[in-house]
Amino acid sequence: MPIFAALLIWSAATATATGGLPPVDGELLPVGDACYTVPGSEQGKSAGSILRRVERIDDKRWMITIASRFNGGPLLTSRIEVAFPSLRPIRTIEETDGETNLSVRYRDGKARGMVRDEDGRRQTSEVPLSGPVWDDETIEFVLTALPLADGAHFDLPVFHFGRGPGVARIDVRHSISPEGFSRDPIAAWEIEASTRSDMTIIFLVAKADRRLLAVEVAGVRSVLGGDCSGLIR
Helix, strand or coil: CCHHHHHCCCCCCCCCCCCCCCCCCHHHCCCEEEEEEEECCCCCCEEEEEEEEEEECCCCEEEEEEEEEECCCCCEEEEEEEECCCCCEEEEEEEECCEEEEEEEEECCEEEEEEECCCCCEEEEEEECCCCCEEHHHHHHHHHHCCCCCCCEEEEEEEECCCEEEEEEEEEEEEECCCCCCCCCCCEEEEEEECCCCCEEEEEEECCCCCEEEEEECCEEEEECCCCCCCCC
């Protein structure tokens, strides 16, 4: 349960994608670690950190890891194994302080998984999928691998085993040159994504290398930079 689940609760309303699937080129996704800081209410203080990691498993599979901790709370970790280059999910594991809350495997048009409820009981079930989907915890990665251009629009069919199917609607609003990530302003796209609850999420993506520079959810902004050494090995 990474940043989106930590900062807001998405509704369980479902939706169906329309039109053809957008092209996703995993070659565009930056590989390696990126650390993000959520500023605290006091000047110079941090409310939390988020680590986003992309690793190659082999030439057909990549691993996406998101780890976060806010205000001294639990360590939230998601690991999503995805197919390369489509970035569609193969397996997802979500943990809180090392304890598995959700484990899902995607195969043969179905998602079979285990969810641990509030009482600690584990429930296993299988859900048929109406077509190809992306894990909605990976949207911040998938959008960097789209054919971005000013004014572009994409609809991504998404799925989460605990929340069901949905559509992430992505709009590339315009180009900007924000400061604060290097000595010189960086040319970037400002991208708006709407989710199940119609909550708007704003992403800044660098044009040169597709780095995710910042994410803003419900007025809370995480910015590239900081120390994530305590989040993951």
